[in-house]
Amino acid sequence: MKVWQLAYPHNLQHVTSPDLKLESDKVKVKITKALLTESDVAVYTGAIKVKAPFIPGKFAIGQVTEVGEDSFIKKGERVYLAGVTEDELAPDGLRVAGETSDGFYRDFVLAGVDDVYPLPSSVSDEAAFLIDAIALAERVVDEMQVDVGQHILVLGGGLYANVLCQILIYHRAVPILADNNAERLARAKKSGIYYTFPNDDTLKTNVMNVTGGKLADGAVYLAYVNRSEPSVLFPLVKRDAFVAFCAPTYKSLHVNLEYALKNNVTIKGITESREFVSTAINLLANKAVNYTEFPYHSFKEEELPKLMEHYAHMVESGVNLPEQMDVIKFIF
Numbered sequence: 001m002k003v004w005q006l007a008y009p010h011n012l013q014h015v016t017s018p019d020l021k022l023e024s025d026k027v028k029v030k031i032t033k034a035l036l037t038e039s040d041v042a043v044y045t046g047a048i049k050v051k052a053p054f055i056p057g058k059f060a061i062g063q064v065t066e067v068g069e070d071s072f073i074k075k076g077e078r079v080y081l082a083g084v085t086e087d088e089l090a091p092d093g094l095r096v097a098g099e100t101s102d103g104f105y106r107d108f109v110l111a112g113v114d115d116v117y118p119l120p121s122s123v124s125d126e127a128a129f130l131i132d133a134i135a136l137a138e139r140v141v142d143e144m145q146v147d148v149g150q151h152i153l154v155l156g157g158g159l160y161a162n163v164l165c166q167i168l169i170y171h172r173a174v175p176i177l178a179d180n181n182a183e184r185l186a187r188a189k190k191s192g193i194y195y196t197f198p199n200d201d202t203l204k205t206n207v208m209n210v211t212g213g214k215l216a217d218g219a220v221y222l223a224y225v226n227r228s229e230p231s232v233l234f235p236l237v238k239r240d241a242f243v244a245f246c247a248p249t250y251k252s253l254h255v256n257l258e259y260a261l262k263n264n265v266t267i268k269g270i271t272e273s274r275e276f277v278s279t280a281i282n283l284l285a286n287k288a289v290n291y292t293e294f295p296y297h298s299f300k301e302e303e304l305p306k307l308m309e310h311y312a313h314m315v316e317s318g319v320n321l322p323e324q325m326d327v328i329k330f331i332f
Contacts, residue, residue, distance in 0.1 A: 003055050004106065004304055014302075019108075020108050027067045030330075031105075031108065034327075034330065039249075041308060044312055045315060056105050058083045058103055059081075059097075060080075061119065062109070073116060080119055080131055081097070082116070087101075096272075105304065120281070126296050131280045132273070132280075133163040135276035135279065139270055139273040141171055145242065152174070152176065154222065155219065156179060158184060161179070162193065165191075166193065167283070177193055177196045185197075199228055204236055218243065222246050223246065225321075241266070243265050247271055297327070300331075301331070
C-alpha cells in the first residue's frame with residue numbers, strides 16, 4: 001500500500017507500507033479522491049502538532065473493495081468517509097482524520113461500517129466534498145432552534161457561510177450575510193442569497209432595515225476565512241438570542257462576552273457535525289444547495305507535495321489561501 005507520509009514539517013513523502021487486512025467490523029476502501037484543506041496545510045507546516053510519521057488528509061471519498069460477511073455495506077459502493085469518528089480513548093472522545101489520527105492521503109483505509117456513507121448516483125464526487133459544510137449548517141439550525149421567518153445574521157462569507165445561508169433559506173429562515181470580501185459577497189448573490197452586506201459601520205443599519213427596525217433573531221460567526229472581531233455580533237441580535245461560533249477543531253477564538261452577558265445571549269460553540277452527515281447527503285441528493293459558483297480544481301496525487309508547499313509558503317507569508325476546492329485524484 002502506498003501512502004503520503006509527513007516525516008516532519010514541510011516533508012511529505014510517498015512511501016510504501018504494509019497492506020491492510022480486513023477486520024470483522026470494518027470495510028476496506030480504496031481512496032479515489034481527497035480534499036486539500038486548510039487543516040492539511042496546517043499539519044504540513046507544523047502549526048497543528050502531530051506525531052510523525054503522519055498521514056494528512058481530512059476529507060475523502062472512495063470505493064469499497066472488501067467487506068465482512070454480515071456487512072450492510074456492499075462491495076463496489078462509492079462512499080464518503082467520515083472525517084470525525086468516536087474514540088473512547090481520545091481526551092474529547094473524538095478522532096479527527098488528518099489531525100489527531102492518520103488521514104486519507106493513501107491508497108486504502110479500513111473504516112468502521114458506521115463511518116462510511118454510501119453516496120447516491122445523484123451526488124457527484126465534487127458535491128460530496130460539501131457534505132461537511134452542509135452537515136455543519138444543519139447542526140447550526142438544530143442547535144440554534146431556528147424557526148421559519150427568523151432573521152439570522154451570518155458573519156463570514158466563505159464556502160461554509162455560503163452553504164449555511166442556503167440551508168437557512170431551505171428551512172425558510174432569512175439569512176443576512178456580512179463580509180468584507182466583495183468577491184465572496186458577489187458569489188453569495190449568485191448562489192441565491194439575497195441579503196448581503198459589508199461588515200462595517202453600516203451593518204447595524206442594514207440589519208435593522210431588513211428586519212423592519214429590529215435586530216437579528218440570531219447570529220453565526222464562521223471562523224474559516226473570517227478574521228473579523230467575533231464580539232461584533234452581540235449588539236446586532238435581540239435579547240435572549242442564540243449566537244453560534246463555528247470553527248475547525250484546531251482553531252481558537254477569543255470572544256468578549258460582556259455584551260452577551262448583559263443581554264442573556266445563549267452561546268453555542270460548534271466544531272464538528274458528524275451526526276448530520278446522512279442529512280447532508282440527502283440534501284445534496286435533493287439539490288438543496290447550489291454549488292455552481294464554487295471554484296473546483298483537480299490535481300493528480302503526485303502534485304500533492306508541490307501544492308502543499310505552495311500553500312504553506314502562502315500561509316507563512318501571511319497570505320490567505322485561495323477560496324477553491326482542491327480535489328486530489330488518486331489512481332484506481
